[in-house]
Amino acid sequence: MKIYNTLTRQKQEFIPIDKNEVKMYSCGPTVYDYFHIGNARPFIIFDTMRRYLEYSGYNVKFVQNFTDIDDKMIKRANEEGITVKELGERFINEYFKDAKSIGIHEATIHPKATENIDAIINIIKRLEDNGYAYNVDGNVYFSTKKFREYGKLSKQPLEDLEAGARIDINEAKRDVMDFALWKKQKEGEPAWESPWGMGRPGWHIECSAMVNKFLGETIDIHSGGQDLIFPHHENEVAQSECANGKPFANYWMHNGYININNQKMSKSLGNFFTVRDILKKYDGEVVRFFMLSAHYRNPINFSDTLMEQAKSAVERVYTCIDNLEFLLSNSEEREPNDAEKEYLTKLDECKTKFIAAMDDDLNTADAIAAIFDIVYASNTALSNESKNAELAVKRTISLIRELGGVLGLFQKEEDKSIDAEVEELIEKRNKARAEKDWATADAIRDKLKEMNIVLKDTPMGVKWSFAE
Numbered sequence: 001m002k003i004y005n006t007l008t009r010q011k012q013e014f015i016p017i018d019k020n021e022v023k024m025y026s027c028g029p030t031v032y033d034y035f036h037i038g039n040a041r042p043f044i045i046f047d048t049m050r051r052y053l054e055y056s057g058y059n060v061k062f063v064q065n066f067t068d069i070d071d072k073m074i075k076r077a078n079e080e081g082i083t084v085k086e087l088g089e090r091f092i093n094e095y096f097k098d099a100k101s102i103g104i105h106e107a108t109i110h111p112k113a114t115e116n117i118d119a120i121i122n123i124i125k126r127l128e129d130n131g132y133a134y135n136v137d138g139n140v141y142f143s144t145k146k147f148r149e150y151g152k153l154s155k156q157p158l159e160d161l162e163a164g165a166r167i168d169i170n171e172a173k174r175d176v177m178d179f180a181l182w183k184k185q186k187e188g189e190p191a192w193e194s195p196w197g198m199g200r201p202g203w204h205i206e207c208s209a210m211v212n213k214f215l216g217e218t219i220d221i222h223s224g225g226q227d228l229i230f231p232h233h234e235n236e237v238a239q240s241e242c243a244n245g246k247p248f249a250n251y252w253m254h255n256g257y258i259n260i261n262n263q264k265m266s267k268s269l270g271n272f273f274t275v276r277d278i279l280k281k282y283d284g285e286v287v288r289f290f291m292l293s294a295h296y297r298n299p300i301n302f303s304d305t306l307m308e309q310a311k312s313a314v315e316r317v318y319t320c321i322d323n324l325e326f327l328l329s330n331s332e333e334r335e336p337n338d339a340e341k342e343y344l345t346k347l348d349e350c351k352t353k354f355i356a357a358m359d360d361d362l363n364t365a366d367a368i369a370a371i372f373d374i375v376y377a378s379n380t381a382l383s384n385e386s387k388n389a390e391l392a393v394k395r396t397i398s399l400i401r402e403l404g405g406v407l408g409l410f411q412k413e414e415d416k417s418i419d420a421e422v423e424e425l426i427e428k429r430n431k432a433r434a435e436k437d438w439a440t441a442d443a444i445r446d447k448l449k450e451m452n453i454v455l456k457d458t459p460m461g462v463k464w465s466f467a468e
Contacts, residue, residue, distance in 0.1 A: 001056070001359040003221075004297060006229060006252035007153055011361055014251065016220045021059045023215040024050060025249070027207060027224040027232070028110070030067040031091035032076045034274040037287075037302060038225070038258045038265055040102060044288055045255045045296045045362070046223045047104045048407055052358050055406045063214050064107040065207060066092055068114050069200055074189055084190050085114070098275045101284035103408035109214050113206040117192045120201045120209040123243050124181045124194075132242040136172040138184035138197040144177040147238045153252065154230035161230070179235055181205045204235035211240065211248075222249035226256055253362075256299040273302075285409060286311045292364040292407055313372075317400065317410050320375045324397045327382055331390040340392045343381040347399055350374045354403050364407060371403050371410075422453055429455070 001014040016022045026046045029035045050062045068088035077087045124140055127133035132146050144150045151158050162177055180202035185191035191198040211219060224233065240248040260271035278287055290310040294300045336344060350373045357366035378396045382388050404410030429444040445455055
């Protein structure tokens with residue numbers, strides 16, 4: 001597998017530190033509100049990366065944090081008259097609800113910043129001991145100029161970064177680019193004891209501390225949105241490597257931005273949508289399909305038109321599965337004939353194409369195309385007109401489910417159960433058709449339609465489904 005590494009700006013062969021286990025960290029949400037559609041993209045992309053690594057035979061230790069203490073959380077908690085802890089617990093619960101709706105597996109570990117204060121203090125102390133951090137009246141800062149490689153992830157010289165930097169006039173840091181590791185307590189804020197007095201961690205340090213605690217000093221993959229490259233991930237690199245004296249992450253993966261109707265998502269433009277909002281209109285699987293339909297490093301445009309196209313595409317695959325399951329009930333348990341053997345070879349080619357796409361820097365767009373190649377091939381090769389070899393039909397269903405599962409798609413099982421009354425009516429209609437009693441057959445069809453059951457007559461028998 002090759003991964004585009006933001007650190008080197010090129011595709012590199014993926015070679016994990018441990019040949020059997022991949023250590024992967026992905027930045028999680030700040031839990032002061034429901035997560036928005038822009039957050040959903042990295043959550044889905046890197047959940048898919050984890051799935052594919054597991055499919056490829058690796059054990060993946062996947063850590064995704066919750067930032068449960070920061071300025072936004074303090075402000076919102078004060079507005080609601082609740083504690084920051086109460087606010088965080090509420091929106092962590094809501095995160096899991098929405099994440100499950102879009103097919104995201106829980107991480108191996110979901111650490112919270114507030115539950116790892118000791119680890120955060122420990123790494124700050126190491127930075128201080130190593131000469132990279134300094135204390136100003138209870139505020140501890142990282143000295144960026146002491147780390148000669150600062151800017152190596154964002155590929156910007158320190159001078160250019162300084163030119164665009166802004167500094168709070170109330171801060172007493174020595175240099176404009178220095179950033180807070182520990183913040184002195186302000187009145188009414190949550191705080192923890194530390195060697196520098198009561199305070200709370202800065203945003204960047206929590207990720208370094210949790211990577212170090214749960215995954216070690218050097219990890220395989222660190223991932224997140226493109227907007228995190230600078231300053232968040234740049235600062236993670238600096239503080240981690242200065243504390244440990246070792247490389248922090250061997251591969252950095254960043255997804256592209258998401259726009260809404262070709263505009264940047266913004267509350268001021270009125271195009272700011274949470275996933276909770278989107279799920280009122282679209283199934284979570286449609287959201288996931290949409291996010292995976294473009295290469296993760298490319299920008300993607302969210303619109304109702306594109307979501308409707310995604311919805312139709314997902315329905316097309318499920319229709320194919322449904323048709324195949326009907327064919328299976330009428331297939332023969334026999335050796336495939338020459339045409340069916342050729343078709344089975346085509347399925348193998350589709351699987352090879354899927355794996356090649358995923359190995360090429362997680363190209364989910366081409367991987368989805370490989371699944372639709374299976375759908376097209378099955379529609380062409382497997383027919384209602386004659387009995388198919390059971391093996392060909394089973395293999396098709398199995399492969400769509402297998403490859404779809406890697407993407408977190410096409411796993412739903414349609415409820416095929418019907419009550420005794422419906423089953424009896426279908427049997428009566430079949431008998432009426434056999435006796436050429438078309439009036440009775442049509443009357444039963446109409447009655448079933450009123451019961452939300454749609455019938456389709458095929459050369460291999462009647463097929464029923466629930467009305468949309």
